Structures are given as structure tokens and as C-alpha cells.
Amino acid sequence: MTGVKSPTMMDASRYARQLKLNRRHMIAASAGAAGLAAAGRSARSVRAQDAVTLTQWYHQYGEAGTQEAAARYAAEYSEVNPDVTVEMVWVPGDYSATALPAALLTDDGPDVFEGSPSLAMVDAGQIEPLDDLFTEEVMADFNPVNIAAATINDSIYGVKMLDDLGLLYYRRSILDEAGIAPPTTMDELIAAAQALDTGRVKGLFLGNDGGVSALIHIAPWSAGVEFLDAANNEITFGNERTVVAYQKVRELHGSGALLVGAPTDWWDPSAFNQGLTAMQWTGLWAMPGIQAALGDDFGVVPWPALDGDGSPATFWGGWTEMVNARGQHIEESKEFVRWLWIENTAAQQDWNLAYGFHVPPRISAAESAEPLQSGAPAEAVTILNEHGRVLGPLWTGAMNTIITDALSNILNSGADIEETVATAAEQCQAELDRNLA
Amino acid sequence: MGTKREATFAFWVFMAPILLGLLVFTFVPIGWGFLLSLSDARNSVDIGNFIGLDNYAFMLQSPQFQDSLITIIIFTIFIVPLTLFASLGLAMLVNGAGWGRGIFRTAFFIPTAISYVIASLIWRMGLFSGVPSGVMNVVLYEWFGIEAPISWITSSNPPWYWLVLVTVRLWLQVGLYMIIFIAGLQEIPRSLYEAAFVDGARSGWMTFRHITLPMLRNTLVAVLLLNFIAAFQAFDEFWNIMGGTAASAGNRSLARPPLVYLYQVALGDQDYGRGTAGAFILTAIIVGVTLLQGRFFGFGRST
Missing domain, CATH: 1.20.5 (Single alpha-helices involved in coiled-coils or other helix-helix interfaces)
Structure with missing residues (x-):
């Protein structure tokens, strides 16, 4: 392996080969076929017997260059650890709902993968506790929110790779012209959206479902509501504050100032960039595109507080690296995760900031990252640290379906809010009880 | 031997x-x-x-599953008669065409070869896009002077999304059933019509009502059954038009058929017990209705 070919060419061809191998690997659920694939691999390999191959899965990131970057980290790890080969697999399509869970049901899943840790994964014996990676020093370098989001039954099951958050973007020039200040309460937001709605340019874009999926959690959060209590055994959103929060969402929805039916959804800044709306709820990841389109004619605020008793809020999202508890090489996998997402500050900054725009989860990596030091990006980091909220590993997709239906019924079918919220909370509590049993 | x-x-x-x-x-x-x-x-x-039977009990009591059954019944009530009338009508027109029969037959059949996913995307992003430049909104503005663009998919009052969901399936499947009807029409002996004309029957409603329709009974019942089963298994157009990705999942709450809900439960929530229980309930409904229909219309009985 002398450097005759350029490193990128070599990476690309090796990557293509690995992808093919892994496609087959993924489809072949039976041990026999997996054995064949392994035999094919060892026949080509001239490594010593203790050589280990780890598979690492990523979902398909939208940003150009991410796939090459992930392959590069894997190759770099082999350079420092010649006994370990990391096969990076880029999985297109429905990663979180289909590809990854299906692979984790077999004995042949990836060794290392990204996702969101959940109680169900722990109960099914799918993910390995990573407590020994979190020394005191490491613990202090992660925001407690990121630690809590990966902590299940007092063990830490994942290392955060990437932090994301939602932001309310507004066109500075349009608001200045209308003499409107960036909204700090829900009432101000509704008034601003209505005042800025000229028909051709709508006031606010929250997604093509009129804000249901964007606001199911954020509206109650902005009222000071938590979805689960601190001890994580009770659903706590079934109260008067949630009712008021959803009531205000209905008011906003009914104001006629929202953009709906845009070509792309809220996660994409096209509607904002093309001037279809004066304000839009989207993520930090959209900021480079907005800067390129609008220069500095924009500002960001968190989702405004419901009222004086509430507080601004946003979601604290992103991806978490986990280790497959059914993998053959758990220790090697943990070492790789430590190297990449705990020790390798350069890779973490590259991954979060060189392609899209995210916040490196390690505090020291974020603090030393040049692009996050000033302007809107710096504001976004402050918003994340002050107002970012997580649902936690006990909140499930089934619960999301329940409250999505609830808010949709409130907005679209004129359902009684108090009753709908109470029923949804009961349904979620039944889910939680079942999961904790 | x-x-x-x-x-x-x-x-x-x-x-x-x-x-x-x-x-x-x-x-x-x-x-x-x-x-x-x-x-x-x-x-x-x-x-x-x-x-x-815990999983079955849960699914039967689940408001989400009950709503999905109501959704699919509404969809079936729209799509089955519409497909039946449209495909039979087209079959009679094409079959009676003096020239270009092959061209018409092919033209109406071609949509059958298009994937539901692609057609759904054309319907969602092209024809029924909610922005003023969406094809239907342009048509409304240019021809009828209606200025305010309609957000076809999000609008719940009136529920325009049904128009989007029903028309896409109608366009995709009408050609296939038309071909089945044409085959049925060609099976009817010409001599029956000739005999009727000799007896003084007039071409049109009279021969259609008393010759064509009775002779087509088996075809009709087959189309009805196939259509009903296909409608109850609807997934692709609902999935791709009422959501498509994680964003705007709220639209999915407006019209979520059983298969979409079961997909969410089994794969999304990784609850295969409840997911398969729901699938067996749905199968039981399809089998039950099919048997009833067979008994009612006498499928397979000779005319």
C-alpha cells in the first residue's frame, strides 16, 4: 500500500468495493451467506489472523462531501491501527425506520452505527453500554443534555456526533420596513406573521402540514411543559399549559398568515430564500444556504416563549454513535468510537462544519471552532445551550404518532383541545407503562 | 407406465x-x-x-387503527365505483371506436406501467402543488379567475386531499380494468345483438341494459373484487402524497390508511407483534368482504 495512487482515488475504489460487499452482507440474513461473504473477504486479505474488520453505518447525509469525509476517517483509523479495517457503509433510503432496525434484528448488523438510543433497543439487547469511554474528564466536555439523552437505566449508550437545533429565521429588511421587532412571545409572533403577510409574501413558513410536525413538542416546551418527568416514569404534558400552547398554535394556524404547499418542506430554506415568506422555522443546517442567498439580510431567534410564564425553546437534535451489542468485535468498536468521536477534535470539527452546518457536541471542540465564534452562528450556539430541549430515550415514535394526530385534529378538525390533550396524555402514559414493565 | x-x-x-x-x-x-x-x-x-390476544385487543381499541379503517372505507367508497364506471365507459368507447382502436387502448393503458411513487410525486409537486404556480391553481386562475391558490394537500376544510388521492389512483388503474372489460365485451357473441335488433331493440341503453351488462356480470364482479382488494391495500400514494418524508408528518394524520399505520407500528416503532396483529385483522376484513361479495353477486356462477 505505497502511495502510488492518490489517496482519494484509493479511498473511492475501496469504498465502492466495500459498499458492494456490504449490500450483500445486509441482504444475506442467514449465517451461511454471511460466512461466504467473510470467506471472500479473508481470501483477498493478506492480513494477520488477529486482523479485525468493523462495519460502520451512516444514513445518507444530504451535504456534498460527507460521504468522502466518513470514508476518510475510517481510512485514517486503519493507518494508526493497522490491525483494524473499518468498512464505512453509506445507507440510502429510509435509514432510521427500515434499514437500521432491520439490520439490528439479525446477528449480522453493523458493528458501529449512528441513530438515537432508546429504551427498546436496550431491552432488546441491541446496544452496548459505553460507560468506560466516559471518564470524568470526558463527561465534563459534553453538555449534560447530550449525556442525559443517551442515558438509559443509569448507563450511557451513545456518543453524540453532531448537534442540531431549530431556529426562527426572519428577513431583517422586511421586518425593519414594517417596523416589527423579532418576536419574543407567541402573541407577538402571531401579530408579526399577520402584519407581514402580503398575500404574495406570506408571514411565516412552518412546513407544509401547517406546523403540526414542527410544533408538537416545541409549542408545549415554550409554555414550560416537559413531556416526561425527571424520574422518567410519568407523562407530564397532559396539563393546562399544553392546552394553552396548542390553543395558540390553532390561532396562528387559523390566521391565514402561514405559507403552506411550498415546493420543499420546513427543513429546506428554499421558500425563505426565494422570498415566499418573511419568516421561516428551519434548522441551523440551513444557515450556509441562507447566507449564500441573502447575505446578512436575516436574523435568528429561538421559538418564542408562549407568554411571561414560558421560555423560548428549540429542539436539540442530531445523531449519536452506538455500538452493536451483538457485534463480534465490541472492544475494537468502542476503541474506534473513542478515537473518532471523543478524541479526534479535528474530525469532529470537519464533520460538523466543513460540509453542512452543525455544532460539534464536545464543548471544547465547539469552543475552538472558528466558524462558530461570531454573528448568527454564535447566536445559534447560545440558543442551543440556553433553550435546547430533548425528549429523552423513553419517548417513542408511537407517542409521536399520538400527539401528531392530536395536534392535527385540533388544527384541522376543530377537536376540543382540553379533551384531546388529556386523551393523548393517557394514551402516551399507557405506552410508557408498557415499555417500562 | x-x-x-x-x-x-x-x-x-x-x-x-x-x-x-x-x-x-x-x-x-x-x-x-x-x-x-x-x-x-x-x-x-x-x-x-x-x-x-393482547396485540389484537390493542389494535382493535386503538383510535389510530380505527381511524385508518374509516379512512380506507371512505377511499374505497370513492375509488371503487368511480373506477368501475370510468373503465367500463372507456372500454365501450374504445371497443366501439371506428378507427385507432389500438392507439386508444394503448394510450389509456400506459399509465398502468407507471410507478405509484412517481405518479404520486407528479400529483403532489406538479398538478396539485399548493403554490400559485401549481398546475391546478394556474388552471383555476386562468379559466375560472380564482385567485387565492388552494393548498390541495394540507387543506382539511374542504378536504381537497381526497381529490388528489382518488384521481391519482383512478388515472393509474383505469386502463388496466378497461382492458379486462374490453376482453369481456369481445366475448359477447355478436349474434345476441343481431337477434335483439331483429326483435326491434334499439342500439344504446336497451341493448346495454339487457345484453351487455348481464353478459359482463362475471367480468364486473371480478373487477369489483380486484378493485376492492387493491383499495384496501393502498399505501404508496398515501405515503408519498401525505408526507413522503419525516417532515410534514402532520399531513399523514389527515388520511392514514391501515397499511401506512401498520408500517409505522411495525417498522417505525419496531413493534412487530402489534403490526402483524393489525395485518391479520385487515386480512380478515378483506377475506370477509370478498366472501360476502362472492355470495351476493354469485361470482363464478354461470350466467
Whole structure:
């Protein structure tokens, strides 16, 4: 392996080969076929017997260059650890709902993968506790929110790779012209959206479902509501504050100032960039595109507080690296995760900031990252640290379906809010009880 | 005797692969699925943690599952009669065309070859896009002077999304059923019409009502059955038009058929026990209605 070919060419061809191998690997659920694939691999390999191959899965990131970057980290790890080969697999399509869970049901899943840790994964014996990676020093370098989001039954099951958050973007020039200040309460937001709605340019874009999926959690959060209590055994959103929060969402929805039916959804800044709306709820990841389109004619605020008793809020999202508890090489996998997402500050900054725009989860990596030091990006980091909220590993997709239906019924079918919220909370509590049993 | 043994051998050579395929890919999964529906199988497809009929009880009581059944019944009420009338009408027009019969037949049949996903995207992002430049909004503005663009998919009052969902399936499947009707029409002996004309019948409603329709009964019932089963298994257009990705999941709450809900439960929430239980309930409904329909219309009985 002398450097005759350029490193990128070599990476690309090796990557293509690995992808093919892994496609087959993924489809072949039976041990026999997996054995064949392994035999094919060892026949080509001239490594010593203790050589280990780890598979690492990523979902398909939208940003150009991410796939090459992930392959590069894997190759770099082999350079420092010649006994370990990391096969990076880029999985297109429905990663979180289909590809990854299906692979984790077999004995042949990836060794290392990204996702969101959940109680169900722990109960099914799918993910390995990573407590020994979190020394005191490491613990202090992660925001407690990121630690809590990966902590299940007092063990830490994942290392955060990437932090994301939602932001309310507004066109500075349009608001200045209308003499409107960036909204700090829900009432101000509704008034601003209505005042800025000229028909051709709508006031606010929250997604093509009129804000249901964007606001199911954020509206109650902005009222000071938590979805689960601190001890994580009770659903706590079934109260008067949630009712008021959803009531205000209905008011906003009914104001006629929202953009709906845009070509792309809220996660994409096209509607904002093309001037279809004066304000839009989207993520930090959209900021480079907005800067390129609008220069500095924009500002960001968190989702405004419901009222004086509430507080601004946003979601604290992103991806978490986990280790497959059914993998053959758990220790090697943990070492790789430590190297990449705990020790390798350069890779973490590259991954979060060189392609899209995210916040490196390690505090020291974020603090030393040049692009996050000033302007809107710096504001976004402050918003994340002050107002970012997580649902936690006990909140499930089934619960999301329940409250999505609830808010949709409130907005679209004129359902009684108090009753709908109470029923949804009961349904979620039944889910939680079942999961904790 | 040798030929008989050879025939038997040939039979098994030809039939074994398909029987084996059916066994491995259809019957084993059905049996496995049934056992899963009686198990507590979360993040797992292992059988053994049997919990009786709990999964069935949950699905039957689940407001989401009940709503999905209502959704699919509404959809079926729209799509089945519409498809039946449109495809029979087209078949009679095409069959009676003086020239270009082949061209028309092909033209109406072509949409059948298009994937539901692609058609759904055309419907959502092209024809029924909610922005003023969406095709239907342009048509409304140019021809009828309606200025305010309609957000076809999000609008719940009136529920325009039904127009989007029904028309896309109608366009995709009407050609296929038209071909089946044309085949049925060509089976009817010309002599029946000639005899009727001799007896003084007039061409049109009279011959249609008393000759065409009775002679088409088996075709009609077959189309009705196929159409009903296909409607109850609707997934692609609902999935791609009422959401498509994680964003705007709120639209999915407006019209979520059983298969979309079961997909969310089984794959999204990784609850294979509840997911398969719902699938068996749905199967029971389809089988029950099909049997009733067969009894009512006398499917397969000679005319």
C-alpha cells in the first residue's frame, strides 16, 4: 500500500468495493451467506489472523462531501491501527425506520452505527453500554443534555456526533420596513406573521402540514411543559399549559398568515430564500444556504416563549454513535468510537462544519471552532445551550404518532383541545407503562 | 407406465421451484407472522414471548387503527365505483371506436406501467402543488379567475386531499380494468345483438341494459373484487402524497390508511407483534368482504 495512487482515488475504489460487499452482507440474513461473504473477504486479505474488520453505518447525509469525509476517517483509523479495517457503509433510503432496525434484528448488523438510543433497543439487547469511554474528564466536555439523552437505566449508550437545533429565521429588511421587532412571545409572533403577510409574501413558513410536525413538542416546551418527568416514569404534558400552547398554535394556524404547499418542506430554506415568506422555522443546517442567498439580510431567534410564564425553546437534535451489542468485535468498536468521536477534535470539527452546518457536541471542540465564534452562528450556539430541549430515550415514535394526530385534529378538525390533550396524555402514559414493565 | 412416471417427474421439476418459493417466501412468513401477532415482539422478530390476544385487543381499541379503517372505507367508497364506471365507459368507447382502436387502448393503458411513487410525486409537486404556480391553481386562475391558490394537500376544510388521492389512483388503474372489460365485451357473441335488433331493440341503453351488462356480470364482479382488494391495500400514494418524508408528518394524520399505520407500528416503532396483529385483522376484513361479495353477486356462477 505505497502511495502510488492518490489517496482519494484509493479511498473511492475501496469504498465502492466495500459498499458492494456490504449490500450483500445486509441482504444475506442467514449465517451461511454471511460466512461466504467473510470467506471472500479473508481470501483477498493478506492480513494477520488477529486482523479485525468493523462495519460502520451512516444514513445518507444530504451535504456534498460527507460521504468522502466518513470514508476518510475510517481510512485514517486503519493507518494508526493497522490491525483494524473499518468498512464505512453509506445507507440510502429510509435509514432510521427500515434499514437500521432491520439490520439490528439479525446477528449480522453493523458493528458501529449512528441513530438515537432508546429504551427498546436496550431491552432488546441491541446496544452496548459505553460507560468506560466516559471518564470524568470526558463527561465534563459534553453538555449534560447530550449525556442525559443517551442515558438509559443509569448507563450511557451513545456518543453524540453532531448537534442540531431549530431556529426562527426572519428577513431583517422586511421586518425593519414594517417596523416589527423579532418576536419574543407567541402573541407577538402571531401579530408579526399577520402584519407581514402580503398575500404574495406570506408571514411565516412552518412546513407544509401547517406546523403540526414542527410544533408538537416545541409549542408545549415554550409554555414550560416537559413531556416526561425527571424520574422518567410519568407523562407530564397532559396539563393546562399544553392546552394553552396548542390553543395558540390553532390561532396562528387559523390566521391565514402561514405559507403552506411550498415546493420543499420546513427543513429546506428554499421558500425563505426565494422570498415566499418573511419568516421561516428551519434548522441551523440551513444557515450556509441562507447566507449564500441573502447575505446578512436575516436574523435568528429561538421559538418564542408562549407568554411571561414560558421560555423560548428549540429542539436539540442530531445523531449519536452506538455500538452493536451483538457485534463480534465490541472492544475494537468502542476503541474506534473513542478515537473518532471523543478524541479526534479535528474530525469532529470537519464533520460538523466543513460540509453542512452543525455544532460539534464536545464543548471544547465547539469552543475552538472558528466558524462558530461570531454573528448568527454564535447566536445559534447560545440558543442551543440556553433553550435546547430533548425528549429523552423513553419517548417513542408511537407517542409521536399520538400527539401528531392530536395536534392535527385540533388544527384541522376543530377537536376540543382540553379533551384531546388529556386523551393523548393517557394514551402516551399507557405506552410508557408498557415499555417500562 | 414409463410415460406416467416421466410426466410425474416433469410435473415436479416444473412445480418444485414455485412450490418451494411459495413455501419459503409466502407460507412460512404468514405462519411466522401469525405467531408473532400472538407474541410480545418489540425490536425483535423472535417468537416465544406469547401474550395471547393482547396485540389484537390493542389494535382493535386503538383510535389510530380505527381511524385508518374509516379512512380506507371512505377511499374505497370513492375509488371503487368511480373506477368501475370510468373503465367500463372507456372500454365501450374504445371497443366501439371506428378507427385507432389500438392507439386508444394503448394510450389509456400506459399509465398502468407507471410507478405509484412517481405518479404520486407528479400529483403532489406538479398538478396539485399548493403554490400559485401549481398546475391546478394556474388552471383555476386562468379559466375560472380564482385567485387565492388552494393548498390541495394540507387543506382539511374542504378536504381537497381526497381529490388528489382518488384521481391519482383512478388515472393509474383505469386502463388496466378497461382492458379486462374490453376482453369481456369481445366475448359477447355478436349474434345476441343481431337477434335483439331483429326483435326491434334499439342500439344504446336497451341493448346495454339487457345484453351487455348481464353478459359482463362475471367480468364486473371480478373487477369489483380486484378493485376492492387493491383499495384496501393502498399505501404508496398515501405515503408519498401525505408526507413522503419525516417532515410534514402532520399531513399523514389527515388520511392514514391501515397499511401506512401498520408500517409505522411495525417498522417505525419496531413493534412487530402489534403490526402483524393489525395485518391479520385487515386480512380478515378483506377475506370477509370478498366472501360476502362472492355470495351476493354469485361470482363464478354461470350466467
